[in-house]
Amino acid sequence: MQAKELKCKIAGIGAWGSYFDSWQALQQLLGGEPLPETKNKGPKPTIIPANERRRAPLPVRLAVESSWQATQSVGLEPDTLTCVFASGLGDTELTDYMCRTLASEHKELSPTKFHNSVHNAPAGYWTISTGTMSAANSVAGYEESVSLTLVEALIQCVTEHKPMLVTFYDAPVADVLRPILSNQETFAFSLVILPVNAATDGIEVTAEVTAAEQPAWPALQSSSEYISSMYADNPSAKILCLAELMATSNGNKSVTMPLSQGTSVSFTRT
């Protein structure tokens, strides 16, 4: 069977990292503006009730903050969106806490930390905070987390005609695991993706999956050292190649990402 055209509209964007706290601020960095002098402290998404927010781990707060920004930018009620949350590395600080505790004599885990350790904790906090009862997926694809999740979300948007929220987030890796998972940057990015016939304005994008031998991630246009190092090491920051496509209407019209060992996916602004 010939693959169907995966066409949809990107209508809202949210972003959060150590040197940007919005999509607008990230666009300025991508455009060559210098880094701000001070680093942001962790995000404090007010949509999570205060008592829950205090206990929410960094990956959860990252994901919820950028998701909230994306839905607010397009003016849609969060509970109307079907969501897909993706992280390449998960919450390694909680993995570290659990494994340290379990390697010790007293193996008593905190029940809150245990339920927060599930990969779908951000999806859980988001749906609870916003009253979203639609499907919430939580996925991982290691280095290909971004491309796999985009394909998954576009497919769900096209086959089920659902407006989608897609959020990528990865936080710095705990010390013990850092020699094998090198990410030291904080990054979250969200997209509101709508069916192509939706009434809301947005940038039309078509995705095409094709066979490819050992595809590689494309080079960014940005020459910022901070952006490049994040793009290399933070699995979620691989979305920056699509973000550059979104940031300007007079640059490249298309970007191709590796999807698996034998396939790639191209996203074209139409």
Next chain:
Amino acid sequence: MKIDIIDYETCSAAGLNLKALRTSLKHHNSGLIKNNLPGSDLDTWIGLVEQVSNVNDLGHWQSRNNALAALGYEQGTIRQTVAGLISKYGAARVGLVMGSSTSSIDRTETAYTQLDESGNLTEQFKQPFVHNPHAPSLFMAHLTGITGPSLTINTACSSSAKVFATGARWLETGIVDAVLVGGVDTLCLSVLHGFNSLQLLSPNPCKPFDQHRDGINLGEASGFAVLQRHGENSNSSGISLTGYGESSDAYHMSHPHPDGLGARLSMTQALERANREAADIDYINLHGTSSRANDLIEGQLISELFPGSTQCSSTKAWMGHTLGAAGITEAIIAMDTLNTNIIPGSKNLETLDEALSLSIKASDEHKVCQHVMTNSFGFGGNNCTLLFSRSE
């Protein structure tokens, strides 16, 4: 919608493969044993797959979780089926979707017990492809030779139910011609001591839906199914996926919605997608963890939504709650009733919870079913229902 199930296999404490599971189900032989997991002295019962410890030649892929995935993949005809599809369509036209909650955290736990004097990972544990949540799919792509898209779904205990929904959507858009879906989760200290911290473990063999149930037993399992668009291949199983539902509770991270609102949504969506009425469903394999809250809420919901002619059971007393692998394990038990014509009883049920009035009993029922369902609910309020039908 109609997606053919070309082949399926399951591996758990109740049977190394589907054939052995059928025998255990028929003779009501449970695989649960007193907890003997090394390093854990918790007073509970577990569903351990003993043969996993024999799989120790995986090199830099080694983990208990990957070992259980490899063991499951050796069973039945699943390996041959996948190899046949790769040669027919090409490796890049076959997709892979795995569900797991622990991925390979068992290996990370072990690594932390053997850190060097400076607190660093020792050489044999420097396994980037293992210590990450995508590990099950990375490993299975390596093992199978599948080079099409491969995604891991980690939505706790609904993970390997949701793989069927994702696989079906991938097929519907034509980005692949076949999908291997699977689930794998292994017993490890994180889950045993984690569920213990929530006071959910039972010191006895679990008794789903029983008045005197006192908690869950954890287990481990792997399972696989091969999906294709209806009619594109000979379907020897005679079974199709005809509906699925996915929803969120929007209520609490580790407690189900008191009125089961999210679970209701996932069940009604599955019926709508299959264009079926509740009365069409012959059997439901319930999530039925044997926790006080889940069974009460799920049981009440079932009696609201389904007539008495819909027979229900929880099969968790055979192999325990296998978490991220429970979805596919129970999907296979549910769909296999379409081949065996035996609805398994709800093992260990003696006295039904007096607040409940659904059609559930300890003994088996012989019936030629047409449509069957299975529920999977996970932490974060993540729900999935699958509906399987006899292919016409």
